[in-house]
Amino acid sequence: MAQAKYQQIAERLRDQITRGILAPEDRLPSEPDLVRQYDASRNTVRLALALLINQGLIVTRQGLGTYVQAPPRPFTALLSRVRAQPSAHHASTALPVIGSESGKPETVRFVVETMPAMPSVAQALEIEPGAPVIVRRTLQHIDGVPWLLLNSYFPMDIAGGTELAHAGRIPQGSVKALAELGYQQAGFVDEIDSRMPDSRELDFFDLSTGVPVIVVNRTSYSTSRPIRLTRYVYRGDRVRLAHVVGTIPEKYRPAEY
């Protein structure tokens, strides 16, 4: 046998999906049907389905059936827009959403707390691991869909005792607040990763298996030191990052540019 039976079944089903024989939203044959169709045990059929689930091609709904996943990507977060004058770079709390069809992000939860720095946070902020940092956490929905988990980390010696450590919302934005504290932002580095969600992210985004998350780690610097780390976590199935450099023809620009 060249290939395992469950892989053959998965391949046949995958073919039917990519060829359009099974269209998005269509129901696959039930598991007992597939057992008869491919002369396999139910466990083998489920192994085949698990492969397709992990590729994000299908989803199962208990009591209903198994369905071809329609890939929806309505939200685009604007990583950065670069034109001749770099002073125009935004640096808001969350990356702006572009595209006309989606609604505005709404914050469904917001907390400020002090906690010991995780290793990755400590490394970015150049402090000792476990040293206290101020964390501002935001959960955001768009049109009722959870789309963004946002954590901002500030070194204790910069933000301790300031409005960053206590205030709920900061109207003028934390970049301005940092500038008023004497830490003008001179630049930032974005590091973009993709990985599978942890249990917290799985829970908040209500993700099915086979959906990764996109993580943007934005480290902001004054002229001499790191002053902030902002970590954006997006669901990979609904969010795409955009990044515009130079001049592009007018008609290709999303409305909000």
Next chain:
Amino acid sequence: MAQAKYQQIAERLRDQITRGILAPEDRLPSEPDLVRQYDASRNTVRLALALLINQGLIVTRQGLGTYVQAPPRPFTALLSRVRAQPSAHHASTALPVIGSESGKPETVRFVVETMPAMPSVAQALEIEPGAPVIVRRTLQHIDGVPWLLLNSYFPMDIAGGTELAHAGRIPQGSVKALAELGYQQAGFVDEIDSRMPDSRELDFFDLSTGVPVIVVNRTSYSTSRPIRLTRYVYRGDRVRLAHVVGTIPEKYRPAEY
């Protein structure tokens, strides 16, 4: 029962990994051991392990055992470096690699062909789906590790019959080649997605389940029209994208900036 048994087993094992009781590279108990330890059937144990595999936490090696996955991320691709003068933007065939430890990318395969445009390509280039486009395909390794799948698509009316359609390597780069054809690049848009790999990508990168890919779609424009679509596909477990804006302190800059 509040939670399925296989989920409880997975949770216990996940705890041991995150707490460091099971360190990276450590071997987990064998499946028969776990069967005894948790009083479950082997299939249930394997369901638990499948969860952790899909989160990228462990890997199995037939005949050897199951091991805690060490997360290696040695390669960083530079998406864009933005300073005061935006003319300094690179626009090479592949995004440059930064960081001193990794070797140089080597092209292991390179082909040029003409084929009908897939819908996503047609949309980006503003041509009819199925219309012919010229595709330049590159596979790249770093230190023997496959890291990049790169496809560049050119509209037929621009690149047809030119060196872009025939030549092997283009020494001066395709951006310059396009400029010599009268299509000076005025700007580009990057759209960054994350998803699970398809079978081609799985095969080239030799990925285990639970590892997503990062896709960068870079559409380049002249002053009036799209002139190129370049699609970069990176493995999510070894590659991170970087993006630098403004001025950051010298010591934080990777060597190649």
Next chain:
DNA sequence: AAGTGGTCTAGACCACGGG
């Protein structure tokens, strides 16, 4: 040869969603 994970079977009961 022995131990590991990979594949497969046959059957059971449960939980959910809809008529």
Next chain:
DNA sequence: CCGTGGTCTAGACCACTTC
């Protein structure tokens, strides 16, 4: 109620790695 997917069991044989 019935059909759907979700969970679980017990046992079998195969393929790979090491000794």
